[in-house]
Amino acid sequence: MDKNIQNILDKILAGNASKEEVSMLNDWSKEAKENLQELNKIKDLNHSIDQSATLQAFDSEVAFDRLNSKMENPASSWKKYLLYALWIILFIVTYTSISHFWNKMGDEQKPNIEMAATNTILEEKLPDGTDVSIGLNSKLEILDNRKVRLNGLANFNVTKNPKNPFVVELNHGNITVLGTEFSVFTSQNKEEMYLKEGKIKYTTTNKVQVELKPGDYVTVTDGNVVFLKNVPDNLKNAFNYPLKYTKTNLSQVLDDLGKHYNVKVQNNSNQNLDSMNFSGKLDEDNLKNVLADLSGIYNLEFKLQNDEILISQK
Amino acid sequence: MKDTRFKYFFDNHYQLLCNYIMRLGADYDTSEDVAQEVLLKLWQQKGPFELAYALTCCKNKWIDWCRKTSSDKVRSEKWETLNHNHESQEELDAEFIKINKLNTLVRQLPHKTKEVFIMNKINGLTYSQIAERRNISVKTVENQISTALKFLRENW
Secondary structure (H helix, E strand, O other): OOHHHHHHHHHHHHOOOOHHHHHHHHHHHHHOHHHHHHHHHHHHHHHHHHHHHHOOOOOHHHHHHHHHHHHHOOOOHHHHHHHHHHHHHHHHHHHHHHHHHHHHHHHHHOOOEEEEEOOOOEEEEOOOOOEEEEOOOEEEEEEEOOEEEEEEEEEEEOOOOOOOOEEEEOOOEEEEEOOOEEEEEEOOOEEEEEEEEOOEEEEEOOOOEEEEOOOOEEEEEOOEEEEEOOOOHHHHOOOOOOEEEEEEEHHHHHHHHHHHHOOEEEEOOOOOHHHOEEEEEEOOOOHHHHHHHHHHHOOEEEEEOOOEEEEEEO | OOOHHHHHHHHHHHHHHHHHHHHHOOOHHHHHHHHHHHHHHHHHOOOOOOHHHHHHHHHHHHHHHHHHHOOHHHHHHHHHHHHHHOOOHHHHHHHHHHHHHHHHHHHOOOHHHHHHHHHHHHOOOOHHHHHHHHOOOHHHHHHHHHHHHHHHHHHO
């Protein structure tokens, strides 16, 4: 750049350029694009210097000291802590109320413990110490410490507690127990129970009450309670598998199987099962295999269909 | 306070931010309050220490302040002042960013040159007044000023 022009630019910035010099500079700026840019740059700088001169003065030292005290000792800090405290209190209140609410919900909707034996016998100790064996395809629901509901076959050895009797809810009644060992079978149409020792009280849904003494065997059909002397093997030795038979009539055997596996028996053949005898033991844990064995022995077809043993002609 | 970055930013921009807020329509004391709130916030959130960001913060803080304290009438008057003085917000921001650039350059000048330049250009003293106060010749003042302007022109 021309030294002369530079001088004039400096003079413009300094504010002491003459009129001639200004017009000279204007002519120069028209000569080239760069010149115009340079002139505009100088004008821009000059404007900023002028603007800078109009700025108000502020004491930044004093301001910094003021700010510093705020930073070290913020005036709003107690408000902040109060806010934190409020949030914490709100959280605790919400949390406790929600958990309380859920606990309450939980108490109301707490599902009963359910024990179901499908293809093996289940032997359990209940919370009160009572030993229970649950037969195949049978289900035991624990309603509370001393109250259960049974569907199917089970043997109980109840812990003694005279103050709090043990109750078994059945399909057609209740058994109240003080402390004893007994077996019970319950299904949609029939209930059977056998008392080994102690004393149990049976109450049907129609409020008929009977007391069983050791060795008693009771069947309940349509609300009729019948004491029988001939105790079926499967209840007497409820969970002593395999089932052993000597010249036992076939209908009894099938009845036992039905109880053992908790299935119904349906005879569709024209043969009287009472007139047929069975000797031997059924030691298969799988009902299908047992039925296949029986099918091999007799001139009958034993089939399992929808929880039902169907007997038909071959 | 140990954050030297913040201290540096504060020292070099506090006056500028106050002036910016005043240009938006605040009075002298309010502009200091607003600027300090913004700077406190910048310190708390550890930056960013950038002028453009700080200007935006100041603007927002000032709007907040107006909402809290002014009646609708006062507020609209303030905004009218603002809009009357400046065609757009960007223009005002650009102006202050340029002033900041100038300040940055001036800070780089040798100490005596800087002093003389500020006395002349910012405080508006004549060469002879400066020469008198500094106990130097007018020629020296002239030389200092021209050195300063040359540096600024070359680096602008």
